[in-house]
Structure formats: structure tokens, C-alpha cells
Amino acid sequence: MSDRTLRGKVAVAGVAETEYYKWGRSPDPEFKLAIQAILKACENAGVDPRDVDGFSSYSNDRSDASRMSAALGCKQLSFASMQWGGGGGGGSGAVANAAAAVATGQAECVVVFRALAQGQFGRFGQGPRSKVVSGPAAHTLPYGLMSAAHQFAMKVNRYMHDHGVRQEALRAVSLAAYHHAQANPRAVMHGRPLDEAKYDESRWIVEPFHLFDCCLENDGAAAMVLVAAERANDFPHPPCYLLGAVSGSQHRAGATVHNTPEYASSSFTTVAPRLYNMAQVGPADVDVLQSYENFTGGVMMSIVEHGFCTAEEVNDFLTYENLIAPSGKLPLNTSGGNLAECYMHGLGLNIEAVRQIWGESTSQVPGAEISMVTSGPMVTPVSCCIFGSEATL
Amino acid sequence: MSASTPYLKPGLAKPVPAGDGLDAPYWDGLKDGKLILQRCNGCGKFQWGPEWVCHRCHSFDLGWQETVPEGILYSHQRIWHPVHPALAEQGPYVVVLVELPTADNVRIVGNLVGDPMQPLVIGSDVRGVFEHHPDDDPPNTLLQWEVFPG
Numbered sequence: 212m213s214d215r216t217l218r219g220k221v222a223v224a225g226v227a228e229t230e231y232y233k234w235g236r237s238p239d240p241e242f243k244l245a246i247q248a249i250l251k252a253c254e255n256a257g258v259d260p261r262d263v264d265g266f267s268s269y270s271n272d273r274s275d276a277s278r279m280s281a282a283l284g285c286k287q288l289s290f291a292s293m294q295w296g297g298g299g300g301g302g303s304g305a306v307a308n309a310a311a312a313v314a315t316g317q318a319e320c321v322v323v324f325r326a327l328a329q330g331q332f333g334r335f336g337q338g339p340r341s342k343v344v345s346g347p348a349a350h351t352l353p354y355g356l357m358s359a360a361h362q363f364a365m366k367v368n369r370y371m372h373d374h375g376v377r378q379e380a381l382r383a384v385s386l387a388a389y390h391h392a393q394a395n396p397r398a399v400m401h402g403r404p405l406d407e408a409k410y411d412e413s414r415w416i417v418e419p420f421h422l423f424d425c426c427l428e429n430d431g432a433a434a435m436v437l438v439a440a441e442r443a444n445d446f447p448h449p450p451c452y453l454l455g456a457v458s459g460s461q462h463r464a465g466a467t468v469h470n471t472p473e474y475a476s477s478s479f480t481t482v483a484p485r486l487y488n489m490a491q492v493g494p495a496d497v498d499v500l501q502s503y504e505n506f507t508g509g510v511m512m513s514i515v516e517h518g519f520c521t522a523e524e525v526n527d528f529l530t531y532e533n534l535i536a537p538s539g540k541l542p543l544n545t546s547g548g549n550l551a552e553c554y555m556h557g558l559g560l561n562i563e564a565v566r567q568i569w570g571e572s573t574s575q576v577p578g579a580e581i582s583m584v585t586s587g588p589m590v591t592p593v594s595c596c597i598f599g600s601e602a603t604l
Numbered sequence: 605m606s607a608s609t610p611y612l613k614p615g616l617a618k619p620v621p622a623g624d625g626l627d628a629p630y631w632d633g634l635k636d637g638k639l640i641l642q643r644c645n646g647c648g649k650f651q652w653g654p655e656w657v658c659h660r661c662h663s664f665d666l667g668w669q670e671t672v673p674e675g676i677l678y679s680h681q682r683i684w685h686p687v688h689p690a691l692a693e694q695g696p697y698v699v700v701l702v703e704l705p706t707a708d709n710v711r712i713v714g715n716l717v718g719d720p721m722q723p724l725v726i727g728s729d730v731r732g733v734f735e736h737h738p739d740d741d742p743p744n745t746l747l748q749w750e751v752f753p754g
Contacts, residue, residue, distance in 0.1 A: 338688035341617045343742070347653055349619035349627070351713045353746055355612055356699045358687045365679035365701050372679075372726045415684040415696075467653030469701050470711050474679070 216455070216489050217307065219604045220314040222443035223451045225256025226562040228433040231399050231553035235330030237430035245274040245326035246282060248432035256436045256446050258320060263436070265290030265321030267309035269301025270556050274326050290318035294458065294594070298359065299503045299549070299557030300478075300587030304594035306561055307456035309437045319438065325558040326432035335359060335428055347467040359505060360425060363589045364417045367508030370475035371419060374522040378419060380529035381507040382410050384543065385423045385550055387534035388504065392547025395573040399427060400551035424507040426549040433558040435565070443601075450601045451568040454581070455490030457482055458594035465591045477512035477588035482595060487518075490597040494518040497597070498579040499542045499567045501560035502588075504549045509588030514541075517585060517595070536574040545574040560584050561596070568600050606637065607735040611715045611748055612697060615690025618737070618744050627654045629668040634745035637734045641707050643669035652710035673732025673747065675702040678711055680724040696720045702730055702749055714749045722751070729753075 229247045237244060253260040260283045266276035267290070276291035290312040294301035302325070309321040329335070338357035351357070370376065389405035392398035405423060413422040443450035460478040464471050473480060487493055494517055502510045511525055519541055520528035528540075536542035546552040546563040553559055564582040566572045572579075580603050585595040621628035633640030642654040646663025650671070657664055679701045686692050698716040703709050716724070717733055731752040736745045 336687060339617065340688070343620045344617035345620045345622045346627075349622070349631075350653065353616050353619050353744075354699055354713055354715050355616065355683060355688075355691060355694075355697055356681075356713060357616075360685075361681065361683060361687075361699065364681040364683075365699070368681060369679040369726065415682070417681050417683045417685065463659065466659075467655075468711065469713055470652055474701075474711075 217310050217314055218454050218489055218491060219452050220440050221310040221437050221453045222440050223435060223453070223565045223598065224258055224438045224442070224446040225252045225254070225436040225448070226434070226565050227251030227255045228397065228555065228559060228562060229431045231397060231555070232430040233399060234334060234428035234430055237328045237330060241326050241328035241331050242274050244328060244430070244432035245279065245324055248326065248434040249279070249283065249322050249324055252322065252434035252436050258436055261286050263320050263322050264288060265309065265312055265318035267292045267305045267321055267323045268325055269294035269305040270297050270299070270325070272325055273332070274324070290321055296590060296592045298505060298587050298590045300590040300593045301458070302503065302557035302561060302586035302594060303456055303584050303596035304458035304586065304592060306435070306437070306453065306596050307458055307594060310453050310456055313437055313439050321437045322434055323437065323558065324432065324434040325556050327555060328430045329428055330430060350468045360417045360420055363506055363509060364420060365469065366475050366589055367419055367506065370508070370512055373475060374525060376511065376525045380511055380525050381419060381424055382407065383529045383531045383534055384504065384507040384510045385410060386531045388544045388548045388550040390535050391545045391574045392551035395547050395552055398547040398552040399429060400547060419508065420506050423550070426505050427554040429554045431553055431555055433555045433562055435558070435561060448569050451565050452599050452601070452604060454492065454597040454599040454603060455486050456594070456596035457485045457489060458592045460591035460593055477509055477516050478591050478593045479513055479516035479585065479588065479595065482593060483517045486595050486597060492581055492597060496581050497541070497583045498581050499536070499545060499576040500583050500585070501544055501548065501564045502585045503557040503560060504544065505588065513585045513588045536576050542574070542576050545572050545576065557586050560586070564598050568598050605731070605733045607717065607733045607748060610735055610737065611717050613690055613694050616688060618740050618742060620742060620744070626656065630654065631744065633670065634734065634747055635736070635743070638670050639673040639732060639747060640668050640670050641710065643667050650707040650710050652707070652712065671704060671707040674706065674752070675704040675730055677726055677728040677730050678703040679726060680716065682720060682724065698724065700730070700749055712747065714747050717748050717750045
């Protein structure tokens with residue numbers, strides 16, 4: 212195997228999140244939320260925060276790495292990285308960047324984090340209020356195409372048309388997330404179950420997305436501590452290794468005004484094979500999947516582009532029974548995910564994937580050894596990663 | 605064709621050419637009732653959205669060419685939830701992605717005029733409807749679409 216891999220070179224020492232709030236409800240400003248999550252993750256790892264020497268984030272996180280290093284009194288800053296791109300596309304990319312720094316000796320202990328306080332900085336799910344618009348957005352916004360849901364609905368409609376996908380496949384993704392959230396006391400939607408009738412009767416946001424096909428908007432922060440694999444046994448948790456992490460998108464995914472050649476896609480067609488090649492596993496080996504849900508349709512395309520089923524099998528594969536832990540063929544979004552746990556731009560999915568390896572999920576898949584995350588479908592770049600137990604090395 | 609009334613209620617941001625001038629000929633063309641898109645003088649192919657280099661042949665000699673505003677409905681969305689105050693009373697509206705066979709199958713975004721509850725059928729033939737806003741500040745023109753033959 213090539214030395215040019217992250218497989219088995221980095222371990223997760225600790226994870227944590229703040230309390231998760233409905234958007235705008237955080238009592239604390241965004242930077243303080245980030246600090247809280249990072250300190251909790253260090254505590255979870257048994258790591259002195261002063262020994263953290265690197266920070267990795269994505270989606271233009273506003274909590275600057277140098278300020279964070281100073282605020283925490285870190286002995287030094289060895290690595291500071293921001294993954295390009297918006298939405299949750301960088302969730303696993305930020306893990307990849309942090310892991311690359313550790314694996315190549317650039318840093319010793321890198322924190323991946325994401326923090327959001329939409330009360331402080333404004334909501335995602337609203338159109339801009341400017342008087343004029345220029346650049347690529349000028350070709351869409353004056354037609355009322357201005358939110359994330361609008362950006363992606365036409366990809367999903369085209370995909371459903373091309374492959375005969377029924378609404379029930381999207382519904383199953385939502386039902387599974389809400390089912391898992393009922394077992395997760397951290398989840399914003401804990402105690403608020405969803406059933407088929409409630410989904411079917413919910414209002415359209417934009418066809419084919421009902422209300423429950425859309426992610427939440429939340430305040431909070433999440434963090435993860437990465438160290439070299441040699442240190443994996445020095446921490447309270449069972450070892451959890453990174454088997455692979457990659458980011459990117461296919462040919463001209465960033466072509467503007469909806470001109471990407473492979474339009475009806477989650478952008479993973481070239482990325483997923485690179486992940487499996489690095490991790491030296493295939494989709495049949497994956498025990499549990501956390502798949503970023505900006506919208507359920509993106510999960511559907513991510514699952515196909517990662518080889519769990521073909522496009523023609525979506526209606527049969529994406530069922531509630533198949534997607535729930537512990538019995539389903541592919542337990543999906545076992546914390547409740549972005550739909551029902553919290554929308555922390557998907558870093559909560561990476562944390563949940565690690566908890567599955569540790570045996571600490573609130574919807575645990577028994578004996579989970581290989582745990583996968585797909586981050587930010589339909590944007591560019593997207594990213595994905597696979598964690599494994601000691602037995603997988 | 606030109607539209608007699610705007611499809612959407614007023615109040616959304618008005619389109620203006622990019623500050624670097626990249627798409628100015630397109631917006632100027634719409635005001636004249638013409639669909640003018642970027643076309644490479646090196647390899648003769650259309651490309652959209654506009655860019656400073658041809659993605660096929662890397663020529664910087666990019667020209668502009670009028671094309672007929674007739675296309676095929678590539679995808680669609682019927683939007684219900686308003687995310688802008690100007691659309692609070694709009695009700696459902698339809699955004700379409702139109703593929704232009706006469707311009708190497710580049711795609712552009714617009715609204716599908718008419719009943720927002722009309723059937724939305726991928727593959728339908730559509731033709732452009734120029735929606736002029738001469739009294740806007742600044743004046744601008746949008747390109748809308750209708751199913752053809754209606």
C-alpha cells in the first residue's frame with residue numbers, strides 16, 4: 212500500500228458538543244460556544260487544552276484559530292487550516308486536513324471544530340436583502356432562487372425523474388433521523404417524534420422537500436481532538452482510528468448558473484472511490500453511516516454515489532426498516548443528524564461516527580467496527596471519511 | 605416575446621453586471637430583447653456561466669453570440685415557503701432550469717410563466733419571454749420561459 216495515505220495514522224482522542232439550541236436561542240456568543248466545545252472535547256480526551264497546537268475548521272467559521280489559541284493559552288500554534296467551500300461540505304474535509312497535519316508531523320494535537328450562533332450572525336434559510344445583486348447570483352436570485360433549498364431542489368427533481376424515485380424514499384431518511392433523535396437526549400427534536408402521516412401532511416418548502424426534508428437551524432458548537440495513532444491507547448476511550456478522509460468534487464462541479472455537467476448528483480462520484488481506496492474497505496464493510504442532510508434528497512444521492520445501492524434500487528433500499536439501528540441494513544444518522552439532533556454544519560455527524568466506534572451512541576449498532584461520514588452533498592467541495600476500531604487496522 | 609406583467613412581486617434584488625464586467629454583454633442583450641451568451645472564438649463553443657477563460661481550449665479570446673431563446677425544460681422547482689419579505693404574499697412560484705440546444709446545451713435559470721400549479725414536465729419545449737423592468741433602479745430585464753406550444 213502506498214505511503215500516501217491517512218489510513219491508521221491518526222486517532223480520535225475526544226469529542227464533545229455544547230448544549231444544542233434552536234437558532235437564535237444561544238445565551239452565549241459564537242466564540243464562547245466554540246471555546247466551550249473545545250474545552251469539553253479536551254476534557255473528554257483527558258488532554259490539557261494548552262497542549263492543543265492546531266485548529267481546523269470549514270465553511271468560513273468565524274472563530275479565528277489564532278484568537279482561539281491565545282484564548283486557551285496554548286503553548287504554541289503549529290497548524291491553522293480553513294477548508295474552502297460552504298455549507299457542510301467541509302465537515303470531513305476539516306478532519307482530513309487536521310489528520311494530514313498530524314500524520315505529516317506538522318502538529319501534535321489538532322482540534323476540528325465548528326461553531327454557529329445564528330442569533331448573533333443571521334440565519335441561513337433566508338434570502339439576502341440587498342437592493343442589487345451581481346455575479347453568478349444575479350442569474351438566479353431575481354427569479355426567486357435564493358435559499359439553500361432552492362439551490363438543490365432542481366438537482367433532486369431531475370434525479371427522481373431520471374431514476375423513478377418516489378417521495379417515500381426521502382421520507383424514510385427523515386423518519387429514521389427522527390426515530391434516532393427520540394433516543395438522544397441531546398437532540399433538539401428529542402421528544403418530538405415523526406410518523407408517516409405527520410410527514411405527508413407537512414407543508415412544502417419547495418417541492419420535493421417537505422418541512423421535514425430540510426435540516427434544522429441551530430446554535431451551538433462541536434469539537435473533536437485528533438492525535439497520532441501511536442498515542443491512541445493513551446486516552447480514556449477505546450482506540451478510534453481514521454481509515455480515510457478525502458474531499459473534492461467531480462469535473463466542473465463548480466460551473467456557475469447550474470451548469471455543472473453531472474447536474475443531478477451529490478458531487479461524490481469521484482470522491483467516494485478515493486475514500487474507499489484510501490480506507491481499503493468497500494460499502495459492504497460499512498456498519499453505520501452518518502450522511503449529511505441539508506436535505507433528504509442529498510442523502511439519497513450520497514448513498515448511491517457511495518455504492519450502498521444503485522439509483523434504480525433507491526425505492527427498495529431507502530426504507531425506514533433498512534435505515535434504523537440496530538436492525539437495519541444500513542443504520543443512518545443514528546444521533547438524529549442535521550434533521551433532528553442539531554444542525555452544526557454536520558460536525559455532529561463526525562462525532563456520532565466516533566461514538567459508534569466507542570460503543571457510546573444512543574442508538575448503538577452492536578459491534579460497529581467501520582463507521583462512515585459523508586459531508587455536504589451537492590455543494591463543492593464535498594468530503595467524506597471513515598473511522599475504524601483497532602480490529603480494522 | 606415580452607411579458608406584460610412581471611412574474612414575481614416587486615422587491616427582490618435587481619440584477620446588475622458584475623463589477624469586473626464579465627457578464628455585461630448578457631445583461632445589455634436582455635435589455636435589447638436578445639439572448640446573448642459567451643462563445644469562445646478559439647473553439648467556437650458556447651460556455652455558461654461566463655468565465656475569463658474557455659474551459660475547453662483555454663483561449664482567452666472569448667466572444668459573445670446571440671442565440672435563439674428556445675430550449676428544453678431540464679429541471680424545475682415549485683417554491684412554497686417565502687424566504688424574502690417581497691414574496692410573503694406571492695404564493696407558490698416556479699423556477700426552471702432550461703437547456704439551450706442551440707448553444708451547446710448550456711443552461712440558464714428563469715421562471716416558468718403562467719399558472720404556478722401547471723404540470724412541470726422535464727423535456728418540455730420552452731421559449732423565452734423578455735420581462736422588462738424599465739422603471740427599476742437600475743433598469744433591467746429578466747428572461748422568463750413559457751411552455752411552447754402552450
